[in-house]
Amino acid sequence: MSEAKKxxxxxxxxxxxxIYALESLEVVxxxxxxxxxxxxxxxxxxxxxxKKGQQTKGIETKNFSPAYRALEDYDVEKLYVEKEAMxxxxxxxxxxxxxxxVLSRAEMGKLMDEQDVVLSF
Amino acid sequence: MLHIINKSPLTSVTxxxxxxxxTGGDIILIEDAVYAATSGNAAEARLREAMSKFKxxxxxxxxxxxxxxxxxxxxxxxxxxxxxxxxxxxxxTSQSWL
Numbered sequence: 001m002s003e004a005k006k007x008x009x010x011x012x013x014x015x016x017x018x019i020y021a022l023e024s025l026e027v028v029x030x031x032x033x034x035x036x037x038x039x040x041x042x043x044x045x046x047x048x049x050x051k052k053g054q055q056t057k058g059i060e061t062k063n064f065s066p067a068y069r070a071l072e073d074y075d076v077e078k079l080y081v082e083k084e085a086m087x088x089x090x091x092x093x094x095x096x097x098x099x100x101x102v103l104s105r106a107e108m109g110k111l112m113d114e115q116d117v118v119l120s121f
Numbered sequence: 122m123l124h125i126i127n128k129s130p131l132t133s134v135t136x137x138x139x140x141x142x143x144t145g146g147d148i149i150l151i152e153d154a155v156y157a158a159t160s161g162n163a164a165e166a167r168l169r170e171a172m173s174k175f176k177x178x179x180x181x182x183x184x185x186x187x188x189x190x191x192x193x194x195x196x197x198x199x200x201x202x203x204x205x206x207x208x209x210x211x212x213x214t215s216q217s218w219l
Contacts, residue, residue, distance in 0.1 A: 014129055016186055017153035045129050048156065051188035058182025058201075065188075088131060090161015090192070 004037045005116040011046030013121065016061055021049050024121035025067050032074040039078040039115070040071075041108060042100075046121075047085045050096040068098050082108055122146040123212035124175075126154040127219070130164035135218040140171050143216075147208055149200070151180040158184070159192040172196050180205055 009028055015021040031038050042050060049068070056063040071077070079100045086092070086102065093102060103111065112118060124143050130136045136157055139148065148171070150158050157164040158179045171177065181199045184190050193199060200208070209215055 013132075014153045014156065014187070016183075017127070017129070045132050045153070045156070048187060053188035053190075054186060055188070055190065056186040059186045061186065063186075088163040089156070090159060090165075 004035055006039070006114060007031050007036045008039045008041055008112060008115040008118045010112075010118060010120045011040065011042050011049055012044040014045040014048040015054070015065070016056070016059065020121045021046075022062075022064050024119075025064060027119065027121075028071070028076060029074060032071075032076050038076045039080065039111070040076065041080045041082075041111070042085070043082045043108065044085050045089075047081055047089060047091060050079075050081070050098060050100065051091070052095055052097045065097060071098070080108065080111065123208050123215040124148045125215060125217040126150050126157070127152040127217070129153040130157040130162070130167075136164065137167070139216075139218045140167065140175075143175070145174045146176070147178060147212060148175045149178040149180060149205060149208055150197075151183055151205070155179050155184040155187060155189070158194050158197045159189045160194055161192070165194060168194065169196070178204070178208060 013020045054063050054065045081100045081102050083102050083104050124139050126136050128135045157168050178198045178200045
């Protein structure tokens with residue numbers, strides 16, 4: 001089998017307002033199934049995807065946030081959150097439903113440069 | 122008049138356009154616009170300033186879906202779908218800032 005490639009998924013959109021966040025989770029799981037080196041990066045409004053306590057009964061939409069907790073079972077453990085984006089939204093690390101690594105924009109840029117494949121959502 | 126906003130204040134200028142253009146009345150924040158009404162968001166100061174001109178409402182089911190039902194800024198009025206309908210029917214006109 002060929003060597004694993006470094007895959008980065010870049011999330012920049014809030015959940016529910018568009019279908020991007022939900023659809024991207026499917027793609028992440030496919031990549032993980034092929035034993036790739038997967039990183040998930042949450043920038044801008046994408047950081048809202050990881051907010052704890054999502055209650056979607058009122059909007060009659062599937063709450064897909066528990067899926068982020070399941071990622072660990074697929075060996076997807078590299079989750080990065082943009083520090084500036086988090087702070088502009090009044091959020092802290094304790095607000096997220098999974099453990100994350102908080103990186104500055106500059107560090108995010110470097111991480112992006114190290115990837116073989118970058119997919120944007 | 123009722124102004125309806127559905128975009129996040131940090132990814133779109135629709136809230137700013139509304140606040141800069143409209144002269145007063147009701148504003149309802151729905152879908153991703155509800156983030157504007159959460160404490161600590163970069164739009165908080167602008168929203169507070171707008172309260173002198175507008176009555177600001179937020180659609181609670183959308184805020185709860187996003188896990189932020191407990192972060193609503195004081196002075197913003199929480200409404201459910203029925204409340205949204207009342208706002209639409211009590212105002213002569215409405216503008217959706219899409």
